[in-house]
Amino acid sequence: MASAATPGSLSFIPxxxxxxxxxxxxxxxxxxxxxxxxSSVAVDPLLSVHVAAKIRSFNGKGVKGVVSMAKKSxxxxxxxxxxxxxxxxxxxxxxxxxxxxxxxxxxxIRAAVPTIKHLIQNGAKVILSSHLGRPKGVTPKFSxxxxxxxxxxxxxxxxxxxxxxxxxxxxxxxxSLPDGGVLLLENVRFYKExxxxxxxxxxxxxxxxxxxxxxxxxxxxxxxxxxxxxxKFLKPSVAGFLLQKxxxxxxxxxxxxxxxxxxxxxxxxxxxxxxxxESLLEKCDILLxxxxxxxxxxxxxxxxxxxxxxxxxxxxLATSLLEKAKAKGxxxxxxxxxxxxxKFAPDANSKVVAASEIPDGWMGLDIGPDSVKSFNEALETxxxxxxxxxxxxxxxxxxxxxxxxxxxxxxxxSGKGVTTIIGGGDSxxxxxxxxxAEVMSHISTGGGASLELLEGKxxxxxxxxxxxxxxxx
Ligand code: AMP
Numbered sequence: 284m285a286s287a288a289t290p291g292s293l294s295f296i297p298x299x300x301x302x303x304x305x306x307x308x309x310x311x312x313x314x315x316x317x318x319x320x321x322s323s324v325a326v327d328p329l330l331s332v333h334v335a336a337k338i339r340s341f342n343g344k345g346v347k348g349v350v351s352m353a354k355k356s357x358x359x360x361x362x363x364x365x366x367x368x369x370x371x372x373x374x375x376x377x378x379x380x381x382x383x384x385x386x387x388x389x390x391x392i393r394a395a396v397p398t399i400k401h402l403i404q405n406g407a408k409v410i411l412s413s414h415l416g417r418p419k420g421v422t423p424k425f426s427x428x429x430x431x432x433x434x435x436x437x438x439x440x441x442x443x444x445x446x447x448x449x450x451x452x453x454x455x456x457x458x459s460l461p462d463g464g465v466l467l468l469e470n471v472r473f474y475k476e477x478x479x480x481x482x483x484x485x486x487x488x489x490x491x492x493x494x495x496x497x498x499x500x501x502x503x504x505x506x507x508x509x510x511x512x513x514x515k516f517l518k519p520s521v522a523g524f525l526l527q528k529x530x531x532x533x534x535x536x537x538x539x540x541x542x543x544x545x546x547x548x549x550x551x552x553x554x555x556x557x558x559x560x561e562s563l564l565e566k567c568d569i570l571l572x573x574x575x576x577x578x579x580x581x582x583x584x585x586x587x588x589x590x591x592x593x594x595x596x597x598x599x600l601a602t603s604l605l606e607k608a609k610a611k612g613x614x615x616x617x618x619x620x621x622x623x624x625x626k627f628a629p630d631a632n633s634k635v636v637a638a639s640e641i642p643d644g645w646m647g648l649d650i651g652p653d654s655v656k657s658f659n660e661a662l663e664t665x666x667x668x669x670x671x672x673x674x675x676x677x678x679x680x681x682x683x684x685x686x687x688x689x690x691x692x693x694x695x696x697s698g699k700g701v702t703t704i705i706g707g708g709d710s711x712x713x714x715x716x717x718x719x720a721e722v723m724s725h726i727s728t729g730g731g732a733s734l735e736l737l738e739g740k741x742x743x744x745x746x747x748x749x750x751x752x753x754x755x756x
Contacts, residue, residue, distance in 0.1 A: 293597045330332055354530065355749040356520040357398050357496050364494075365408035367462050371492035371511045371517060372399060373744075375499040375728070376413035376430055384429040391501075392430060394439050398498045398523035399465060403440065409465040410457060412448060412509050413499065414472040431467060442467050448474070449487040457491050478507050485512025490630045498523025501729035503744030504569050515749035522748055525728065530745065532704050532725035533736040541666035541702060542568055547658075547689060549574030550672030550709065553597050555603075558738035559671060564607055569665065570615045571658050573650050573674035573685060580605065580617055581638055589623065589641040590668040616661060620651030622675065622682060649675030650685035659692050667692060671706035671737065677713055686713045694719035707733035 374395040448468035476484035485508040494518035514520040536558035553576040578591035608615035624631035674685035727733035
């Protein structure tokens with residue numbers, strides 16, 4: 284039912300990408316990120332695969348397909364490097380707490396465990412730092428105290444808690460920390476100097492330790508004292524396992540993907556995803572667009588969009604992105620049908636119409652069944668898929684079908700060995716809602732940071748780390 288004006292009939296795999304896949308295969312180049320099926324070491328099964336990969340590649344057993352990133356990793360540090368050393372670990376332990384200070388989702392704590400375990404098992408003294416919430420000065424409700432029991436449980440040792448993150452009392456606690464012990468510092472954002480990346484504050488934090496590990500991917504796009512400033516005083520400064528895994532997938536798998544490589548980009552506005560779309564257009568073979576942004580593309584092609592979300596000032600941008608896709612031989616697919624609603628509400632009346640037949644007074648809030656079918660057919664052909672942004676207003680059940688269909692399809696493809704990367708934000712919420720998060724190759728833990736990486740930007744918290752020495756793969 285695609286009208287002549289809708290671009291649903293573009294071929295899925297451009298000749299250029301077929302040629303590229305062929306070239307790669309015949310050149311004998313190894314493709315990255317094979318699943319290793321290894322599940323001990325870490326608490327999180329997905330992360331454990333990664334930890335195993337890093338440790339095995341470090342041990343020089345020649346595990347094929349492990350991405351060797353440019354930054355030195357904590358997996359590169361052995362007990363000879365770590366025994367008795369004070370290691371400043373910046374993690375992202377910014378977990379949600381209820382009104383009684385109970386942790387309602389411990390994902391971030393679990394994600395930090397593999398790095399800390401590696402350090403304590405190799406005899407290091409871990410000085411653990413994080414922010415929590417958005418405190419203005421010392422704010423008791425944003426204390427890290429409620430994290431101690433869960434952290435201790437997951438690590439299997441009693442974590443000691445400091446009431447500050449710098450100063451003589453903390454120094455004393457660091458001094459009495461045994462090898463293999465963990466001292467959790469108080470919320471680093473109780474000091475405004477943290478977000479200002481104040482060098483004096485960074486120096487005080489750094490003075491507690493001998494070396495530095497950054498595992499806080501969610502804040503790696505910010506140059507703060509504990510994510511960037513401290514690296515000027517601590518050598519080596521290395522990436523934790525979580526940070527490394529994010530880089531392996533969001534940079535490694537995206538820049539050298541197994542092809543065909545599809546990107547699915549959704550969300551509300553084209554303006555907030557321009558950088559991501561432009562960057563992915565350079566790398567992908569197939570680009571599927573959904574969410575509120577599609578109406579700007581439709582309008583740019585002369586279609587009526589009723590009262591759907593449109594960014595009038597981005598019409599020419601939409602046209603130029605379509606032209607760019609064509610010039611690059613990327614199969615850009617817009618949904619051929621949409622679910623429209625008579626108001627923006629969970630109980631709105633709705634119906635499915637062709638993308639070219641949206642009546643006045645109605646707004647598109649999801650992609651339709653034909654689109655799901657053609658998106659699924661396109662995805663069937665792929666070896667790597669990255670997804671950022673929902674296909675519709677998935678917060679309303681009635682308009683969550685398209686988004687959930689993508690989540691289910693990616694889960695199915697993961698089972699067939701396709702590398703599936705969920706690039707942060709609402710797409711993560713969607714795969715969690717559908718209950719398929721566990722099977723994806725990678726679920727990014729950082730919304731803002733993952734977007735910036737996908738836009739091709741370099742993150743200050745990553746840039747500041749030491750370069751890796753080559754790892755055998
Ligand atoms: P973003 O933060 O840009 O990834 O956008 C996510 C938001 O886009 C979600 O809150 C969705 O409800 C919203 N969204 C998705 N599709 C539409 C649509 N067709 N119209 C309005 N908002 C949408």
